[in-house]
Amino acid sequence: MKPIFRALADAARQLEDTSDTARLDSELLMAEALHIDRDRLLLSPPDRGVPDRFWQMVDRRKDGEPVAYITGRRAFWNIELHVGPGVLVPRPDSEVLIASAIEHFEGTKGPSRILDLGTGPGTLLLAALDVFPEATGLGIDVSRQALSYASANARRIGVDQRAKLMQGDWAKGLVEKFDLVLCNPPYVPDDAEVGAGVREFEPDEALFAGKEGLDAYRVLAPQLPLLLNPGGLAAVEIGHDQAKAVTALLARDGLQANVAKDLADRARVLLLTWI
Template identity: 35%
Template sequence: MMAIAPGTGMAQALRAARAALSVPGIEDPALDARILLMEATGCDATALARDPQAPIDAVAAARLGAWIARRAAGEPVWRILGYREFRGLRFALTPDTLEPRPDTEALVELALRQATPDARKKRFLDLGTGSGCILLALLSESPDAFGVGSDCAHAALVTARANARALGLADRAAFIQADWAAPFALATPDGGGGFDLIVSNPPYIPSAEIAGLAREVSGFDPHKALDGGDDGLGPYPSICRAAMQILRPGAALVLEHGHDQERAVRGIAESVGLVFAGSERDLGGVLRAQAFTRPV
């Protein structure tokens, strides 16, 4: 563990932390060191700039040293801190949930465009909800909507419910343990539909590629939330078939997918009768999400 002596000035501690994180595999040691320092000491960027020589007390020094050691060993910053912000909202993380990433905001942006305003209270469904970040972000920007999140992992649902309570959205969100959309499809055997929007960021990494991912991903994200089967497309057919049954006519299914899966995912959706309705690129310019509607 890197030792930070109590009484060390902020600027000196920041330099030491940055040096300790300047190792292969850490993309931005300066940023990581700054985030961990501010969290460990409870200071913000303004306080750090105003008084860079302010001494660090013993508790903060020990905390920072432990965190820097964990980061140097490959653990992601936000896993260390136990939360990550997504669309301006703070989400608690656990070992059973994916870390929300900025690229997934493309899915939310596209979904919000598809959820057109109307006079009814809209019903959203998030398949594979994990931490609940997608569903709760949508609800935070759709005050007239109620959402349901499903996940096969009970522990992930515990985290999602806690996030909903922390964000003041628990009265507009429900979370159930389920294998994708199975219980909803069983509840609407006649294909009458009922949801105004379905979203999903399913596992889409081919099984053989997981070991080669960055260690921040392969070593800390739950593999069940990454592994999309041999071709990375395993969940998409069942999700699309269910959407044709449980979406109301004219409503949209919005899916995130891998950088090279655009055509394959579109083909799966259109093969069951869904109609392509638009796409969205992520912050890196990669086409990351597509929307499909159930015909009227």
């Protein structure tokens, strides 16, 4: 067995207590250490020794630090985002919002204006602008640090001329209407159990939302009907057990709600349209 594959197996064993994706984590870290992509690592690995940097990164992962913080990037939909401490790591579950938007606008020219509330490193906004090349968009976040990541990501992806970023408190003071509103608010109850490293490394304000995890939805509830154009879609991420509670909050003032599920068949996104 080549040294690289022995190291991958050893690292995966070391990470089993920290991660549910120990083998994947070890592969991503090895690819980063070798300055190649994961596909090349698996299909045509270089015949060389294992860099010391790999084991340093494995030690960081064993302490619970997210892989995305260690490598500095995370793939989401068809784009790659640069991320780091102070911003929420994009999750695959959030791709349901983009898939739902594509389905909603199928057969049309697509949305002209897109809003991403709580944009973080630009996750949903930049993915949507990549999917809908004729659209322009606005991303709002309370965190200057998150917006700096979003700005750099927009330039690197090549959509900076179509994306405006603004610091703000959700949609407070916003008077424009949009065809597509995307939002992944914090929705984890304050005392909920979360994965290893989440509380220690990721920003609390992007994750936790009060005793029931509903505080952000209560703020959004009166704002969303004022933001959406006729024929438009608001896609809001929810916790897997929050569909009923969030529907009760957001299906108001003429908006009706439907639920989109993730790949594990769990409720993941509330889709709001005009009745």
